[in-house]
Amino acid sequence: MSKMNDKQMTTLKKLLSYIKKYTPLITLSLIFAAVSSILTLYVPILTGRAVDCIVSAGNVNFAGIFGVIRQIIIVILLTAAAQWLMNICNNRITYQVVRDMRMDAFSKIEILPLKYLDAHSYGELVSRVIADADQVAEGLLMGFTQLFTGIITIVGTLIFMVTINYKIALVVICITPISLFVAAFIAKRTFSMFRMQSETRGEQTALIEEMISNQKVVQAFRQEDNVLSQFDKINERLGEYSLKATFFSSITNPSTRFINSLVYTGVGIFGAVSAVMGRITVGQLASFLSYANQYTKPFNEISGVVTELQNALACAGRILDLIEETPQVEEDADAxxxxxxxxxxxxxxxxxxxxxxxxxxxxxxxxxxxxxxxxxxxxxxxxxxxxxxxxxxxxxxxxxxxxxxxxxxxxxxxxxxxxxYGMVLQETWLREGTILENIKMGVKDATREQVIEAAKASHAHSFIKRLPQGYDTVITEDGGGLSQGQKQLLCITRVMLSLPPMLILDEATSSIDTRTEIRIQNAFAKMMQGRTSFIVAxxxxxxxxxxxxxxxxxxxxxxxxxxxxxxxxxxxxxxxxxxxxxxxxxxxx
Structure with a gap:
C-alpha cells in the first residue's frame, strides 16, 4: 500500500471516530436505505408480472394489470417516504459531524501555543475551519445518501436476479470486477490532486485575507502589481491542480458507464436467447433488463461518490492535522x-x-x-x-x-x-459589537456608569459622545471607521475599567496625539499608583x-x-x- 493510501486510511479512521457518535442515526439511515432499495427493486418484478398479463393479441388480463398498477403506486409512495426519512437522517449526521469538527478545530486554536499561530497565516487557518469543512460536508452527504443505497441496491439486485435465473446473474457477476478495478485505479490518482488543490486554496485564502486587511499599505507602497502577480501564480497552480483533479474524477463515470453497458448488453443477449428457448418468460426478461440497468446505475453513482470522498478526505485531513496539533503546555493538576x-x-x-x-x-x-x-x-x-x-x-x-x-x-x-495583568498593546484589538461591549470585555458585569467613568479617565468619553449612537454605536471587526488613536483609547479604557493589580503598557500611547498623550500620561500615573507596572516605550x-x-x-x-x-x-x-x-x-x- 502506498504512503498516500496510508494517509487516506488514517484520515478515514479518524473521520469514522466522529461519525461513530451518531450510530443510532446511521442505523436508522441504513434501515430506510434498505427499505427504499428493496421496494425499488420490487417494482421490476411487478412490471414483469404486468407484462406476463399480456398473453397474446386480444388476450389481455386487464384486471391483473390494474391490480399490479395499484401495487406499484403503493410501493412508489412507500419508497418516496423511506428516501425522505433517510435524507433527513443523512443531513443530520453530516452537519453534526462537521459541526463537531469545526468546534474541535476552533477549540484547538484557542489553546494552541502562540508560536504555532505566529508560524501560520490566519487566512490559511480560516480556510481549514470554513472552506475545508464545507468540502467535508458535501462529500459526507453524498457518501451517506448514495453509498448506502448504492451498495444495498447492488446486493439486492443480485439476489433478485439469482432467484430469477442464476446463469444470467453469473454473467453480471463476472463483468462487475472490471468496473471496480477501473474506479479504484482512478481514485488512487485523484486523492493527491484534491489534497494539493485544498492546500493551494488555503494559500490563496491567506493571501486574500492579508491583502484586504492591509490594502492601505499595499496601495501606499504601490505593491498592487506585485500582489496581483503573487495572486496569479497561486491561482495558476490552483487551476492546474483543480483541472487535474477534475479530469481524473470526470473520467471515472464514463469509464464505469462503459463497463456497465457491457453488463447490460450481456444480460440482453443471454436473456433473449433464454427467453426464445423458453427458459424464462418475456416478463422475467423485462425484469432482468430492468435489474441489469439498476445494478449498473449504483456503480456510476458510487464512482462519483468515491471522487467526492477523495476530496472530503483530503480536506478532512487538513482539519484533523489542525485538531491534532500539540496544544500549549497543560496546567498542573494542582495549579x-x-x-x-x-x-x-x-x-x-x-x-x-x-x-x-x-x-x-x-x-x-x-x-x-x-x-x-x-x-x-x-x-x-x-x-x-x-x-x-x-x-x-x-x-x-x-x-x-x-x-x-x-x-x-x-x-x-x-x-x-x-x-x-491589565494590558494595552501597540496593536489594538476590537471585535464587532457596540462600544460598550468592547470596553466591558474584561468586566462583563460592569455598569454603564462605571464604563462612562473609565472612559472619562482615559479621555475617550468626548469622542464616544460624538458617535451616532454614543456608547451603543456598533463598530465592525477591528474597529473599522475609527482612527487608530480612537481605537487605542478604547483599549486603554478597557484597562481603566478593570484596574488589575499589575499593568503592562507596550507603546500604549504610540497612536495618540501629543496633547491627548499628556492627559493620558496623567491618567496612567493615577492608575499606576500602588500597582506594579511594566512600561515598554x-x-x-x-x-x-x-x-x-x-x-x-x-x-x-x-x-x-x-x-x-x-x-x-x-x-x-x-x-x-x-x-x-x-x-x-x-x-x-
Whole structure:
C-alpha cells in the first residue's frame, strides 16, 4: 500500500471516530436505505408480472394489470417516504459531524501555543475551519445518501436476479470486477490532486485575507502589481491542480458507464436467447433488463461518490492535522489560582529563544517590588516585547523561572495570572459589537456608569459622545471607521475599567496625539499608583517618572536605574535619550 493510501486510511479512521457518535442515526439511515432499495427493486418484478398479463393479441388480463398498477403506486409512495426519512437522517449526521469538527478545530486554536499561530497565516487557518469543512460536508452527504443505497441496491439486485435465473446473474457477476478495478485505479490518482488543490486554496485564502486587511499599505507602497502577480501564480497552480483533479474524477463515470453497458448488453443477449428457448418468460426478461440497468446505475453513482470522498478526505485531513496539533503546555493538576496579587515579580536566570540555537534572552534576572513602575527600553529586537510575552505566559521560558508573589507562574492557572495583568498593546484589538461591549470585555458585569467613568479617565468619553449612537454605536471587526488613536483609547479604557493589580503598557500611547498623550500620561500615573507596572516605550520622554528603567540590548540588561542615574552614567541610555532629544529639536526647527 502506498504512503498516500496510508494517509487516506488514517484520515478515514479518524473521520469514522466522529461519525461513530451518531450510530443510532446511521442505523436508522441504513434501515430506510434498505427499505427504499428493496421496494425499488420490487417494482421490476411487478412490471414483469404486468407484462406476463399480456398473453397474446386480444388476450389481455386487464384486471391483473390494474391490480399490479395499484401495487406499484403503493410501493412508489412507500419508497418516496423511506428516501425522505433517510435524507433527513443523512443531513443530520453530516452537519453534526462537521459541526463537531469545526468546534474541535476552533477549540484547538484557542489553546494552541502562540508560536504555532505566529508560524501560520490566519487566512490559511480560516480556510481549514470554513472552506475545508464545507468540502467535508458535501462529500459526507453524498457518501451517506448514495453509498448506502448504492451498495444495498447492488446486493439486492443480485439476489433478485439469482432467484430469477442464476446463469444470467453469473454473467453480471463476472463483468462487475472490471468496473471496480477501473474506479479504484482512478481514485488512487485523484486523492493527491484534491489534497494539493485544498492546500493551494488555503494559500490563496491567506493571501486574500492579508491583502484586504492591509490594502492601505499595499496601495501606499504601490505593491498592487506585485500582489496581483503573487495572486496569479497561486491561482495558476490552483487551476492546474483543480483541472487535474477534475479530469481524473470526470473520467471515472464514463469509464464505469462503459463497463456497465457491457453488463447490460450481456444480460440482453443471454436473456433473449433464454427467453426464445423458453427458459424464462418475456416478463422475467423485462425484469432482468430492468435489474441489469439498476445494478449498473449504483456503480456510476458510487464512482462519483468515491471522487467526492477523495476530496472530503483530503480536506478532512487538513482539519484533523489542525485538531491534532500539540496544544500549549497543560496546567498542573494542582495549579494555584492567583487571587489579589500584590505585584511582587521576580525573574531568575531566564533563558528564551524563538528559534533554536538563536538565543534572544539569556540569564535574565530582575526583582520588581509591589507598586514599582518598571520601564523597558532598548533598540528594536532587543527582547522588550518578548519579555512581556514571558510575563503573561504567552510563551514559556526555556530556562530559569518567573515568579509572581513567590509562586512560579508555571504553577499558576493561566486565567488567574492573565486576569491579574491589565494590558494595552501597540496593536489594538476590537471585535464587532457596540462600544460598550468592547470596553466591558474584561468586566462583563460592569455598569454603564462605571464604563462612562473609565472612559472619562482615559479621555475617550468626548469622542464616544460624538458617535451616532454614543456608547451603543456598533463598530465592525477591528474597529473599522475609527482612527487608530480612537481605537487605542478604547483599549486603554478597557484597562481603566478593570484596574488589575499589575499593568503592562507596550507603546500604549504610540497612536495618540501629543496633547491627548499628556492627559493620558496623567491618567496612567493615577492608575499606576500602588500597582506594579511594566512600561515598554520608544519615546523615552514618557518614562522619566519610572522607578526602574531597564536598558536592554541583545536580550540582556546592560543598564539599570532611574532616569537621572542613567543620564549621569552617560552610557547607552544617555545616548538613546540625547539622540531623541536632538531629533525632537531638529523636528521643531
Amino acid at each position: 494555584v489560582t492567583l487571587d489579589h496579587a500584590k505585584g511582587n515579580v521576580t525573574l531568575e536566570h531566564v533563558d528564551f529563544s524563538y528559534v533554536k540555537d538563536q538565543h534572544l534572552i539569556e540569564d535574565f534576572n530582575l526583582v520588581v517590588k509591589p507598586g514599582e513602575r518598571v520601564a523597558i527600553v532598548g533598540p528594536t529586537g532587543c527582547g522588550k516585547t518578548t519579555l512581556i510575552n514571558l510575563l503573561m505566559r504567552f510563551y514559556d521560558a526555556e530556562g530559569g523561572s518567573i515568579k509572581v508573589d513567590g509562586e512560579d507562574i508555571r504553577h499558576l492557572t493561566r486565567k488567574s495570572l492573565r486576569t491579574s 520608544h519615546r523615552l520622554s514618557t518614562i522619566k517618572e519610572a522607578d526602574i528603567i531597564l536598558v536592554m540590548k541583545d536580550g540582556h540588561i546592560i543598564e539599570q536605574g532611574n532616569h537621572e542615574t542613567l543620564l549621569a552614567k552617560n552610557g547607552f541610555y544617555a545616548t538613546l535619550y540625547n539622540s531623541q532629544f536632538i531629533q525632537s529639536e531638529d523636528a521643531a526647527n
